[in-house]
Amino acid sequence: MIALSGGVGGAKLALGLAHSLPAEELLVVVNTGDDFEHLGLAICPDIDTLVYTLAGLDNPETGWGRAGDTGACMAALAALGGETWFFLGDGDLAMHLERTRRLGAGERLSEVTADLARRLGVGALIAPMSDDTVRTMVRTTAGELSFQHYFVRERCRPAVTGFHFAGAERARPEPRLMQALAEGTARGIVLCPSNPFISLDPILALPGVRAALATTARPVVAVSPVVAGRALKGPTVKMMDELDLPRDALTVASRYRDILDGFVLDTADAALAEAVSAMGIEPMVAATVMTTRADRIALARAVIGLLDRLRAAP
Numbered sequence: 001m002i003a004l005s006g007g008v009g010g011a012k013l014a015l016g017l018a019h020s021l022p023a024e025e026l027l028v029v030v031n032t033g034d035d036f037e038h039l040g041l042a043i044c045p046d047i048d049t050l051v052y053t054l055a056g057l058d059n060p061e062t063g064w065g066r067a068g069d070t071g072a073c074m075a076a077l078a079a080l081g082g083e084t085w086f087f088l089g090d091g092d093l094a095m096h097l098e099r100t101r102r103l104g105a106g107e108r109l110s111e112v113t114a115d116l117a118r119r120l121g122v123g124a125l126i127a128p129m130s131d132d133t134v135r136t137m138v139r140t141t142a143g144e145l146s147f148q149h150y151f152v153r154e155r156c157r158p159a160v161t162g163f164h165f166a167g168a169e170r171a172r173p174e175p176r177l178m179q180a181l182a183e184g185t186a187r188g189i190v191l192c193p194s195n196p197f198i199s200l201d202p203i204l205a206l207p208g209v210r211a212a213l214a215t216t217a218r219p220v221v222a223v224s225p226v227v228a229g230r231a232l233k234g235p236t237v238k239m240m241d242e243l244d245l246p247r248d249a250l251t252v253a254s255r256y257r258d259i260l261d262g263f264v265l266d267t268a269d270a271a272l273a274e275a276v277s278a279m280g281i282e283p284m285v286a287a288t289v290m291t292t293r294a295d296r297i298a299l300a301r302a303v304i305g306l307l308d309r310l311r312a313a314p
């Protein structure tokens with residue numbers, strides 16, 4: 001099973017998948033467009049959100065950072081006039097320090113990510129979408145902003161007009177993803193309920209990825225990150241409004257209609273199933289709002305069931 005994920009929503013479904021499959025049967029390919037260099041450290045937010053979530057170390061309130069983490073370093077840094085707009089907990093800093101050290105020693109991001117996740121007890125395979133640098137730039141009415149400046153420093157306030165994934169055109173996609181797509185060996189591919197614009201599109205923008213997803217022999221399904229016109233987390237719906245797109249699940253389904261065989265709608269959006277079907281995509285209605293671990297596992301099982309049915313279908 002291959003999951004494409006970014007952000008908090010994606011990590012939640014990835015956790016459900018990790019509890020529904022043998023560890024070695026799940027590869028989660030993670031967005032790295034949010035990554036940036038900050039305080040001299042290599043910060044990889046979507047990778048860390050996923051690792052902490054699968055390790056059971058995540059902060060359930062924010063979805064990012066470590067549960068129970070402290071801010072002693074941030075407080076001391078503030079007293080020195082350092083940048084504290086991007087909160088780095090004391091425990092979380094260890095991840096950034098060790099990753100920065102190992103990258104500086106010449107290791108690839110995929111190697112470092114795999115080893116650090118393993119050291120935290122994560123069994124599933126976690127891979128950055130590429131070892132090459134890709135940076136999501138957010139075009140707004142206030143000019144172009146780097147991702148974390150838009151997302152955290154400006155708190156998603158500026159109206160977006162578009163996105164640019166700097167470096168995507170020459171970045172090499174995760175080889176295990178491309179091999180599985182070419183050989184048709186994955187049980188299926190899941191686009192997790194992540195923000196399509198900032199979490200999934202960077203992965204699809206890598207050379208050959210979208211075409212490979214469109215032609216792979218195995219089914220590809222997505223889980224809507226929008227329920228009844230609301231995003232479960234983050235600026236997805238705000239971005240749809242600013243891009244003059246309808247704020248509903250169909251906007252997501254139609255955005256990926258070239259690669260999707262199935263699309264999971266929340267029960268609140270059951271009425272949209274017919275429109276999804278009319279796109280030539282198999283709809284499935286399920287409870288997609290994941291509050292508890294049981295919710296995540298139940299949704300993961302429903303998605304796996306849809307993939308198995310699509311794989312068996314003529």
Ligand code: FO1
Binds near residue numbers: 151
């Ligand atoms: N998001 C915030 O809104 N404020 C923060 O201070 C913040 C710090 C942070 C530190 C480490 C990390 O892995 C993620 C962090 N995030 C923070 C989330 C980050 O902006 C992610 O890019 C978003 O979750 C979107 O994927």
